[in-house]
Structures are given as C-alpha cells and as structure tokens.
Amino acid sequence: MPTPSPARPNILFIMADQFRTRSMTGLGDGIETPNIDRIRQKAVWFPRAACTAPLCTPSRASLATGKMPSHCGVLEHDADLPIDQTTYYQLLRRSGYRVAVSGKTDLHKKVRYLGRRPLPIIYHLGFTESRETEGKMNSAWFDRDPDGTIRPWGPYQQFLEKADPGAVADLRADYLDRLRNKPTYYAAPSVLPADEFLDTYIGRDACDFLEQIDDDTPWHFFVSFAGPHNPWDPPKEEVDRLGAKTYPKTPRDTLEGKPDWVKKRAAASSGDMTDEDLNNTKLHYDGAIQVIDRWIGRMLDVLERRGLMENTVIIFAADHGEMMGEHGMFAKTTMYEGALRVPLLIHLPGMQGAVTSDAPAMLMDLAPTILDLAQVSYDASAMDARSLAPILRGEDCPLRGAQISELRNIMMVCDGRYKWIRNWNDRDELYDLETDPDEMHNVIADHPQVVAALKKHTFTH
Template identity: 50%
Template sequence: MSQPNILLIMVDQFRFDWMSCAGTDFVDTPYIDRIAARGIRFPRAACNSPVCGPSRCSLAAGVYPHRVGNLENFVNYPSERATYYQALRRAGYRVAIVGKSDLHKGDHFYGMDGDLPFMYHLGFTDPHETEGKMNAAFRRNRLMSFDLDPGDDSHIAGPYQRYLRDRGLLTAFTEDYRRRFADWKFWNAWPSPLPAEHFHDSYIGRKSCEFLERVPAESPWHLFVSFVGPHDPWDAPAEYVDAFANKTFPASIGDDLDKKPEWIRKKSKKHSAGMSADDLNNVKRHYGAAIKLIDDWVGQILDNLERKGLSDNTVVIFCADHGEMMGDHGLFQKSTMYEGALRIPLIIADPREARAGTSDSLAELMDLHPTILELAGIEYSQSRLDARSLVPQLKRGTEPHKAFQFSELNNTRMIFDGRYKFIENHNDINELYDLQEDSHELVNIIEEHPGLAQRLMGEMRLLRK
C-alpha cells in the first residue's frame, strides 16, 4: 500500500479531560470525538515538558527536552539537530505546517507569509507559520511591546497580524491585548473584539483547508495543523462565549497546599488572588468556547478530507503540547507537574487499522516522532531516540510500551510509573503521589515512603543519562 498522508492536529494548552469522548458532559466536541471513534485514544498520555517550546522541540527531535537543550520557552531549536520533518521530506513527503511551531520562539518573527528559510531547513516544504496566542499582538522582535504601527511592515511579526491589518482589525486587536496585559489577572476573561471568522484559530483552520484543497496527489503529505487555542488570554469570540451563558462548570480541585513546595504556594496565591467562584466559572466559559471553535474547524478539516476522497489513506492524529490547570490547586496555565498541566489529549486514527478504543499505555508526546515515521514506512535509529513508536498499540495493544513517563522543566521534573508520581523540585521539597488512591494529588506521601521516592529518583537519573 502507498504511504499514507498524515494529518497532525495540535492544540495549545488543552486539558485532556475537556473532550466529550473523554467522558465530559460540560463541553461537546463531536468532531474530535469523530477522530476518537475511528482510532485509539490514550487517556494517560503526557507531555515531556508542560511548556510550549520545550514540548514541541522534544517532539521534533524525539528526545527529552534536556537533550535538545531546551527547558524553558524562548529557546530556539538547534539547527544542527535532526527533525522527523526532515526525515519525511527525504522520503518524498510534502511537509506542511499551518499555525504555531515554537521552534524558533526566541526570534518573535515568522515572516510576512510565515515561510522563513529556517522552517525549510527544519524540513518543511510548505510552511505557513503564525504567531502564538499569547504574543499575537506584540511587535516584531519585541515581546511585551504593543506599539505596532499598522502602516509599517517592519513592525509586523507574522502573517496573522498582517491579515488583521489588511482588514482594518489590527488596532482593535492590539488595544484589547494592551488592556488585558495592563491589569493582568490570570482569571480575567472577556470576549475578543474580533468576530469568529477573523479569530486566530479560524485563520489557521481556514488556511489548513486551503492547503488540503490545493495539495497535489503526486506525493504523500504531512500537514501539521497547529491551533494556538484554547491558550490564554481568555478571549473567545462573543458568539461562542454566549453559547455557555448559563453554564455552571464543575468545581476545580481545591487544595490547602499542605506539604506542597513553597514555589507552588506562591504561584497559587499569585494566580488566584482576588478571584471569586463566578470569576473562575467565567474563565471556564471562555475556555469551553475556545474549544468549541477549534472543534468546529476540526470538523471542517475532516469534511474536507472526505469530500476530496482522502479519508481512507490519511492517518489523523489529535494532540496537545501540554495541558491547563484551570484553577486546580489555585493554579492556571501550565509549568507544573500536576495532572491538569501534564496530561494531554492524544488520539491516533489510522483508517488502515480496524482496531479502535483506548490504550492505557504510558504514551508521551514525543512518541509521535517515531510513530509518524513508522506509519510512513521510514526507517529510523531507535538508539538515537528516547521516544518509542506507538504503532504496536495501534495494531495489537497488548505489547508493553514504556515503564515510565518523564517530564521536565528548568526548576522541576517528574517521573510516573503508572501509579506513583515523583516530583523533584529544585531547592524545595519533593513530592510523591499515589494517583491510584489520590487522583487529585492532595496528599504528598513522600515522608511516609522514602524508599519508593528514592527508587523513582534513581529511575529518573537513568532516564537523564
């Protein structure tokens, strides 16, 4: 059989449990569910770093973030390190991206058409890279700078800003962001001044459909659709937010933070100070609205595949770079090793395989690197990777995948063995949780089980060799 097309849909800061196929009843995601109905969902999947840049670089390289040399945002991908995009291109694939890459985030310039030469070097043949969500209103090469002159191309950071400028919408968008950042609260939420059709993720969805319309059938393709939502700021279009107007969402995980490290206590206080229950519910309304908009575009992309007769030879993957705390333990965003930030949605649907359902494998985001290569029939050296292919789980589901999941940042790292999670916090107390008995991570049992903590720390050091 010919090499399949591979469609990778990534969302940014998307909780693993905010999909109806994952059992939630407070946000409906029929089109993401459509992918799950045809494939394997990995409910225990984790990211290898709960921050955008390191997570995406780890996927590109197929190794842990510390081997890439990236444990924080704004670090560019090393130009000398190979990517799976390059391997696909060498094998004859057309390799496209629409949306955020974060592979040269430190530059904060993406080209007026999203096609800087560095993206070709990384392996893309058809790049259309956009700004990320948080920095979409910032001036070129200057983070936290809103002094954009719509008439000066040297101020424009990327194609989405140019798109808004050409429609007379850039100033309103920039001023709205200026207002949000001037009095920044992690729980501030109000609708975007933009109509839904001009929202950033609508732009990405539309450009992705345009690629599918024009891509020739002469070679297989890999399309990386990289939505920037539902990442904060919480600014979904009003017509989507209004659909949740009377919705009361389930409570977040409350926590007295007993035996939590000091840096988490400080972070929680900073994130939740002054927040009411209504404020938190309002954030969730906007988060759910952003997810619904993305799900609608997922549906349009899938419909496009079917209309062009591509569905039977296109592997569809849905995933996120990391999760979102959404008020759990008083926290928002990511940058912690707790479940809300660590777990990600991961679904792989291969139309050539009849098997569908779920897998409890300890899958990691970077595992998509060898998975995609194997699906494409491309040989690779396992000895050079930390990642392991998930293809055996797609085909049979009986073979063991990994004994541990590992995730890391510059100040903390985590190992999980399927039941116990050990978190090492630099210059602070460490944590140990029994997720079988304490899925909300409320009781740090490290003092009661020092031997278990030592064993997991030892395994973590082996993974970092």
C-alpha cells in the same frame, strides 16, 4: 485492529495549545467536543499520555526530535531548536513527503520571522511549505519588541490589518490591559469578530490546503492551533452560544504539603477568585475549544468529501495541558495532572471502532511513530522516544517503565500509580494517583521506598 495502509499514508496532525485531556467529551470538564469525538470514535486513545515538558517550546522541540528537552537543547520557552538537531519533519521530507504547517511551530522563538513561503529557518526544520503564524499572545505584538524594535508583520497580523485596519492595535491594547490590569483568571470575549479570530484564520487556511491537494505525493500536514491558550478571549458568538452554562466545580486544595512556590503562585493567581469567576473562565476556555472543534469538523468533512480518509492517518494532540484553577493555578509549568497530561488520539486508515490503550505514552513518541507509519527509516537509538506503532498494530508493547517530564527546577517521574515531583530548592512531592487522583495529599514522608524506586528512572532517559 487494522494496520496502516500499505501505501505510504498521508498524515494530518492536529495540535491544540494548552488543551486539557479532561476537556474532551465526557472526561470531567463538562465540555462537548463533537468533532474531536469523530476522531476518537475511530482511533486509539492514550489516556495516560503526557508531555515531556509542560511548556510550549520545550514540549514542541521534544516532539520534533523525539528527544527529551535536556537532550535536544531546548530547556526554556524563549529558545530556538539548535540547528544540529534532526527533526522527524526533515526525515519525512528527505523521503519524499510534502511537509506543510499551518499555525504556530514555536521552534524558533528568537528567529522572529514568519511567512507563507519556506523561509530558511522553517525549511531547515523540515517543512517544504509554510503557513506558519504567530502564537496566541504574539499575535498582538509580533512586529514590535519591548525595546521598540520594529520587525515585519507576521502573516496573521498582515491579514488582520488588511481585513480590518486598526485591528492589530485594538488587539494589542486589549492584551496589554489583560496582562497589566486584570487578574490571572480574567476572561472576556475577543475584541475581534469571529472571522478575524486567530484560530479561525488557521482553520480556514488548513481547509484551503486540504482542498488544494491535487497529486499523489504523500503529505504530512501539521495544523497547529493557537488556542485554547490564554488570554481566554473566544469570539463573542461562542460565549453567547454557551450562555449561562455551569461547569463541574474544581476541588479546592488547602495546599498543605505543597512547595512554597506553589502556594505563592496560587495566592497570586486566584487569591480573590470566586466560584463564579472560575466558572466564567471555564466558559471562555470552552468557547475557544468550540472554535477549534468546529474547524476540526470541517477538515474531516473535506477529507471525506475528497476521498482522502482512505489513506490518511489522523492525529489529535496538545503540547501540554492547562491547570484551569486546579490547586489555585492557571496555565502550565507545573507537573500536576492538569498541565502534564495531553489528549492523544491516533486514527489509522480503515479503523472502524475506538480502542483505549493504557500505555504510558509521551508526546515525543509521535516522532518515531509517524516515521514508522510513513515507512521512513531512522536511528531509533538517537531518540529517547518509543514508537507507538506496535501498539497501534495491536501488539503487546511495554514501552517504558516510567514517564518523565522536566522543566526548569522541577522533574516528574510517574510509574502509573505513584508520581514523584522533584522540586530542586523546595519540597519534593509524592502522590498516589490511584487513591488521590486530584493530587491533594503529599505522601512523600510515608513511602521512602517508592521514591527510591522512582529515582532509579532519573537521568537515564
């Protein structure tokens, strides 16, 4: 396996929002991702990779700092990364890297101003230039608070209104209708044409950036797509292209042994859902993935045509997964495999084959990993994350004894075989992932010694 280039490499970090690991080609969802496959065929893949919190903002804050959410001060969705937290973006910038972003960061939810110039908050976070956009749902009402407060348009809203006057109002009306009047699993094509779709905007902007690189300054470019996050509304062209596709059926869970809050959420999300309904949701989720995959292909084409592949690290990951009907639920905020696991691919310059690592990687591990690959010094003791660089070099590295994820009143500890889910104020769970990978049978009453061993990992991360 090759080591990183001796020259300080460029880093193209592509992130999707709410992307299931199983949605990569051949991993169970019946979805084809030919351009993500182009990365995977010459990358190290971490199939056990997990997020530190199955929710956008805490997960992304953890990634930025290399710390658990409880250690970097971001425990909830509607939060800002505290200004005293050091990000790996800041360390890259201080070392001379050009640090750019196209898409959503979710690091300053309450500081609700975005733009193409380095606003104070985004510059503080470590970016030298900003192409930051609204997130998927915020793209419809970013300029208006529920109390009627009016703010400047976000950059995507500005683009939409200029390209198609009235499009923002149409998008807002559609999203409000979905939220207020449609079931959780509802999926239908976007009211926008393909050229105006948010991930089209992000992908086009990302390609423009790569086309315009014209000097030898090393760069880190964070391309953060808004999809395939719900609402499930890909362009109609994508739905038509997929046609009447049938996806593998999701096993039905009786929910016996599950916490009461899971049963209530499942009933509210999918109580009246048919197999046909779920297949339709999967089709629209697939359509959103196709948009992202196609733009990834175009980015790779630009790198190849411009000779940039020779010194560019390429990373593909997601902030968290998507339940997609498993256990009757959708979206995230659970510790089940669908929401917890994230795709994680790392291509190093010169790699010619695919490598699979069984290491218990966490998304936050990318912070020290990227710094190591960029030859930037940092205080490893200040992070909870562990660098994956030794694994990328082919070295034997134990990494950690267990993976931990935390959110609100739940915590997850997984040692590879057993997963313990601590539900404060509700029933705890234990799953044997070797014999029960779909997490159908809560065996916590049968293995008190396993739970005792897993508990030793808590509050020590």
